[in-house]
Amino acid sequence: MASPMFEKIALVGIGLIGSSLARVIRREGLAKHIAIATRSASTLKRAEELGLGDSYTTEAKEAVRDADLVIVSVPVGSSGEVAAEIAPALKKGAILTDVGSTKASVIAQMQPHVPEGVHFIPGHPLAGTEKSGPDAGFADLFENRWCIFTPLPGTDPAALETLSEFWRRCGSNIDTMDPQHHDMTLAIVSHLPHIIAYNIVGTADDLEAVTKSEVIKYSASGFRDFTRLAASDPTMWRDVCLHNKDAILEMLARFSEDLASLQRAIRWGDGEKLFDLFTRTRAIRRSIIEAGQDIDVPDFGRQAVEHPAAKS
Amino acid sequence: MASPMFEKIALVGIGLIGSSLARVIRREGLAKHIAIATRSASTLKRAEELGLGDSYTTEAKEAVRDADLVIVSVPVGSSGEVAAEIAPALKKGAILTDVGSTKASVIAQMQPHVPEGVHFIPGHPLAGTEKSGPDAGFADLFENRWCIFTPLPGTDPAALETLSEFWRRCGSNIDTMDPQHHDMTLAIVSHLPHIIAYNIVGTADDLEAVTKSEVIKYSASGFRDFTRLAASDPTMWRDVCLHNKDAILEMLARFSEDLASLQRAIRWGDGEKLFDLFTRTRAIRRSIIEAGQDIDVPDFGRQAVEHPAAKS
Incomplete structure (x- = not known):
């Protein structure tokens, strides 16, 4: 197995996309520690039963502490709220990304909260099924699918390349375009x-x-x-x-x-x-x-x- | 193998539905002779290459001669023309059916041409794929699918039962309703x-x-x-x-x-x-x-x- 890309990845939201990420991160050995956060206690319990991560919390800001990569996988209407909650706990140099199906709105909601020194790179893996929840995820979900980034002006090229490499290791092909x-x-x-x-x-x-x-x-x-x-x-x-x-x-x-x-x-x-x-x-x-x-x-x-x- | 239900079945039209019928009739031994007719010489040639029948003609009226069961599988807009062409050649006592996706129009087009003594029973197997032509058919197409009859007033119950049994042997479940x-x-x-x-x-x-x-x-x-x-x-x-x-x-x-x-x-x-x-x-x-x-x-x-x- 290749050496882990990240010491700690935090997954905020553990539905179809979050739980598929957890599974492929584990299979590919992309992180030493997978921290899982979801607001729903019952969903969190299910994620733990499935053994999807290394730590579990209903407090997103706990999960993101010391994480090198934070992936927000929540309904796009909750992006702003999540960003506001986790912002103070984000590590300097961390990469913050999301998987939302709309990009202009997610950027408008999250960007104002992102602290200096955190690399916010909006993303959208074009993958999914009609099923939802942590049981519905599977490690192959992103295989041969596109992941689109809509980087903001001034995005650090090294951070973008690191995130691209992460998604490639999850099986995806990478594209970039503007949010509109x-x-x-x-x-x-x-x-x-x-x-x-x-x-x-x-x-x-x-x-x-x-x-x-x-x-x-x-x-x-x-x-x-x-x-x-x-x-x-x-x-x-x-x-x-x-x-x-x-x-x-x-x-x-x-x-x-x-x-x-x-x-x-x-x-x-x-x-x-x-x-x-x-x-x-x-x-x-x-x-x-x-x-x-x-x-x-x-x-x-x-x-x-x-x-x-x-x-x- | 059970004894054949029919001496001769004529398939007028050999696209997805017609060619699937040919294959399942053969597999289940439902007829001693399968006569195939299509207006297109190239389609007919292909049907012959595939060995779908026992005789081949571009003249529908040749195919239906002496047939006990005639199944018209053409685009619904051609139903009237086909009925007019085959009517004089239909055997007394034969069952004439179709597979069209619309029923009131097919009845209006075909019924006036049907000679006395021929049992015309409009039908519609709810089966298909997005593919078309004689290569696209397969014997399992009707398996566990519905076949709907819209019998006309005065339909002979024995003929209806014979046709129902035919479709059941093709794998279908039978329903009847009025054309509207x-x-x-x-x-x-x-x-x-x-x-x-x-x-x-x-x-x-x-x-x-x-x-x-x-x-x-x-x-x-x-x-x-x-x-x-x-x-x-x-x-x-x-x-x-x-x-x-x-x-x-x-x-x-x-x-x-x-x-x-x-x-x-x-x-x-x-x-x-x-x-x-x-x-x-x-x-x-x-x-x-x-x-x-x-x-x-x-x-x-x-x-x-x-x-x-x-x-x-």
């Missing part, structure tokens, strides 16, 4: 898809003509795909909606405009327009598979997972 | 999800602020889920949109109304409303998993397929 561009990009690749998924599942839930049991029974015809994203953590996604409002509203406006146009094509029987769109979208799927960002197995490989014998 | 209810139900569980997926992928494809390469690169954050449905066969889905117009427009109106309300909640920072919706939708996912209609593996089991070692 991050927020706009994530609005289309992540936030809008989640919001649309939540919305369509809500619409189906409200129908009186088709009973809920029928929606469930026949969901394999397409609907079930949306229910995965719509099963994501409600607190996390409420906060994303509230903290990337402008970019999300912009994307929602474009989506709705396009949908109105598609609706009109259906109403007026414009088959050519429908066929053109339905053909164009196929190409994007192919590109995603070629880029290694999804598997080229029909139905996401569900059939293979359901019937292992059918795989061959 | 089928079309409304499918509009929400299948048609709306596909249309929304096509639309969001189109919106992303049009963005100038975020480059297409970024959309592809970061698609694992949610977007890629939609690209699967949006890679479905364009001809099939154009026809579905044109032939289930009223139910689809009704569902689109509800969806858009709900989305406008969600958009308003985001604009005005109504976190409680967002949290309530995002919590409610989780329950539907759980019900779908409990009903055995999706697998309870994070991320549809993609991680497991990508990294078989991570499965344990």
